[in-house]
Amino acid sequence: MPDPTTYRPAPGTIPTEPGVYKFRAPDGRVIYVGKAKNLRNRLSNYFADLSTLHPRTRRMVTTAGSVEWTVVGTEVEALQLEYNWIKQFDPRFNVRYRDDKTYPMLAVSVGEEIPRLFVYRGPRRKGVRYFGPYSHAWAIRETLDQLLRVFPARTCSTGVLKRHQQLGRPCLLGYIGKCSAPCVGRVSVDEHRAIVDDFCDFLAGRTTRLIKQVERKMLEASEDLDFERAARLRDDLGALHKALEKQSVVLGDGTDADVVAFAYDDLEVAVQVFHVRDGRVRGQRGWVVERVESAESPELVEQFLTQFYGGESDQARRSGLDEADARGVVPRQILVPEMPADAGQLSAWLGGIRGTAVRIRVPRRGDKKDLAETVRRNAEQALALHKLKRAGDLTTRSAALQGIQDALDLDDAPLRIECVDISHVQGTDVVASLVVFEDGLAKKSDYRHYAIKEAAGDGHSDDVASIAEVTRRRFKRHRADAQTDAGTGGPDGGGAHNGDADGGDLAPEASIDPATGRPRRFAYPPNLYLVDGGAPQVAAAAEVLDELGVTDVALAGLAKRLEEVWLPGDDEPVILPRGSEALYLLQRVRDEAHRFAISFHRSKRSRRMTASALDAVPGLGEVRRTALVRHFGSLARLREATVDEMTQVPGIGAATARTIAEHLHGGPTTDDPATDAPGTPADPPTEVGEKDDAAETIERTGETAQ
Template sequence: MAEISQKIKDKLALLPEKPGVYLMKNSSGKIIYVGKSKNLKHRVRSYFSGTPSDNKTMELVAHINDFDYIITTTEVEALLLEANLIKKHKPKYNIFLIDDKQYPFIKISLKEPFPKIEVTRDKKRDGAAYFGPFTDVKAIRKTMRMLEWIFPHRTCNRKIPSGKPVFKRACMNYQMGKCPAPCIGKISEEDYRRIIFNVIRFLKGKNKEVLAQLQEEMKQKSAKLQFEEAAKIRDRINDIRKITFSQNMYFTDDKNRDVIGIYQEGKKAAVAILKILSGRLLNKEIYALDNAEGKSVAELTEAFLKQYYSGKSSTLPYRIFLSEIPSDFPTLNLWLKNKIVVPQRGEMKKLTKMARENAFNFIEEQKLKHLRKSNRTIFPIKELKDKLGLRKLPRKIICLDISTIQGSDTVSSLVFFENGKPKKKNYRRFIIKTVSGQNDFASLAETLTRYLKKIEEPEKPDLIVIDGGKGQLSSAFEILKKSGIEDIEMISLAKRLEEIFLPNKSNSVVLPHSSPSLRLLIKLRDEAHRFAITFHRKRRSARTLTSELDKIKGVGTETKFRLLKEFGSVKNIKKAEINDLMSVKGIGRKLAEKILSELSC
């Protein structure tokens, strides 16, 4: 273990034997770990005595330059504070939930007179009711469609005030029976809110209450001889019953329960929560855990519970079922009001196993996604190596392109792809300096010579792609040989038949148009062409602007630059008003009038 600094030794000597939270900091003062203990003195000192229990802790200790601590009254207080600090600082060495903002919620805008129901990924404290998150996007779409038919409501962005309607026509959803059209006064605010109240109860799993109210409404409509309206309510009742019967019933009471399963594999870990609402399994939430390597499932469970239920003390479920006893179980269970249960047999044991299987499936899906993504980028590169007989895998590829109009303002571009994707910070642009007139061969030679002289190892490509045929390739390959760089290969891609030419080979290689490697080369060439054209246009525009403005007395270099930056072209300046020109620094009314007068000649 590294030598402990005097500053840390002095702090260790002053640590109290009380519960609290400790914050480890690196040399920059950044919090890198947050922990809690019922005895700060013993816990914090343990980091600096003996050998750390695992590599992760060893790495943490090596980076500790300072620490702070906060004393709390009880260990439960320390636990709550620890969870809040981890959420706030996201320390490098803590296990923490990956932000659930990526998952969608169902939002009901309760502060509006006629609340709107929509899907959002941005959960705010705005007085709206939120349900979710939904990790299955298909499930949330299905739920939204179902809500439209069973509980017709608005999904539009119209601002509908209380009282007199302000719109003349309803949208198509009204014609389709998906919206009761509050925008044109077809439903009162009271009746509309009754629908929304039923939606909320339905999403909370309180189907019995919803059915009871709908049955009462159906009776009232029938008594008033409003049989068509009564029939619509009857259909909604039947739809809700179908949904209710299709959901597995685990309890006969109306209490809510969370069933939690965790699966870990190396650095990756996931948590699945099965949400049992009013006795029925209605939703599944899945979260990824960061910094899971080297941690036990018990430690991961503890970390998850602290972060997930932090700030939810008023909405805790009746029971929290776990597949394994978490670390620091007594304190956690006290904080969670003795709601934790770890079933050993029976139906709930099966459910915790099901939750763990869901977490396992999530990890497998993530691995598969990563593999597919990797294959999409690596396969074209591997195919390119195999089909063209290249010496090594061309992970880093550059492509050159020349852009000119009749030999004027000639420029060239160089684009850089790594593992099949553009790496724009490595793009380069060149103004051709030694070539006069239109000479693509000479322009290419200048570009390549200048590039190879300044090339550094991190940016060094495996393959150079030349836009052109045999002639361009031969010219460029001579430059490459003269540079003395031997581990860069070169090919060219001819536009007409998308033929690929290799140095010192008479025959071209023609790949099928469906070939991923050919598509990669075409994408590379097109990007180089786009980049060169864009640069050429900017150069030409700047030159045109400068030449026309040079004639105007009183317009200097700085003013020309400001005009170009503000308006982009002479054409736009000609269209501008005097006041527009006067908004440019250094241009008064007289000069503005003079510019417009001179340019209009």
């Protein structure tokens, strides 16, 4: 691994002008390209103390073997040069917005004598006008089918056109009225081009004139008593309105803009772009790409706008489009989630491509903000769907399991993986979760909860000790089950309940084995036992396994900070490729254990807080407190309950219910909460409902899952 200090340039030799820099690997390959207003300030950041760098930046500088730079005159020139070098060298540590598919567009071959309407995928061509792109080809065909009754333009291929010109009779579409049949002279070439022009105007957003024209013709036919023609025009008008419904107005001021949104995690970035023309969404595109550096939203915005619009413009020029058409790929306005650092220079560069000013802005209110929020939700859903597809694909899961086997040097693929995680709030209510994945998929029936008994003497959670306790309880339970199955005595196979020394709390959906009527057991050990943590946690779990004589279980730890895999007794971690399916699967197992631990911790804390609020109620014992908590679910709901509702709980009489209500409300109460005594208002309800977003949980409550 190269040491950055070996190739660090002397600070005085780095210029202070704007420029573009390249990091090269020892073999000469360019691995990262960046730009800077001040090269000296930017490059100095890369050669700071490695411990202060972001993990991915650290990996980049330790992979590189040299750095070089080029000074330019302006920041706009730096932006252009950066784009050209990224396109030329394809550096591995730059985000690359390359789509793995082409989007369908509705094309009109205006360059032909008899223009044709057709669905098209691929690079733009000269003499063809495009509308879109669209997410699905079927949506284009459905819209085209509706509009052909109003604009009966040619949709057949050149070969079909020539054949019917020779035959002297139209095709089926000509007979059913969905083609004006210019091939047999039913309309002239000029009349057919007028139909195509009206079709293009309608798709371009100039719809009001066309709708009024059809309405006027319908009324004229009705006044002339030509009711058959009036009925056809009425149906045409309905088809136009139906097509417009699929392109509803999202920006009332008729704005031309592209709306961009991002959703990302540590590994991948999802991008969604809505193309709005004349206030209507004309197309949509989406990407999910690898996040190969520590770029946050402003940097992602700059990188995407540079690569996307630069690439679109280059592709348009390679396709032979006119300069005006090539510039048309950049809209007048681009709405982004956050402003990039060099927004002025980026606007100037995009304006140079378009030929007129381009405005980049963040929507703050109104329709534009609502649309930006819609695009953001689409990006989040695209990222979630992408991960779901990866998890559900058998080939991908097989590759992930094989990758884990190879990386950890296991004898067999880890078909069963168990992962343990610890959750607490500053050492209180310490709980653990154990999740199970089989064949790369979650097996929720085998999930377990553990209430940690051992606590550090200083009042703070000792995560290493907690990992050791969970490991001991889990494998003591397995050993006891194995002895029972072998007929050597031991426990009767009953499941572990809260507080058992050798077991954990069963997941609710898996508490009873339908075959025996008893709680389920762990019938066999995992192939891989994964702990959330680094070397100390792995060492603690390994010590317990050695103590219990467990030798057939592989052990590893996944550290959050650098996503490193630690093995027992190793001084250095195993580094899996960032884009590998093996690392993705391990992260998914770890994240699921984190989510499950947070959920159990919150529910336990909620029950404790509710029970403690009832401790001071005279005459209310533990059994009836528990019954109240189970019946109402939370202290907030119990506070809102009337005396009559409390008496529905077994063991709670009217007098006890009134005592509970008075205690919770701070004064006398009746069956009607609205009649509480003046000056003793009920406490505001406290929301304790569960949410699955672990990040929001940490921010709101300070919970940590180690």
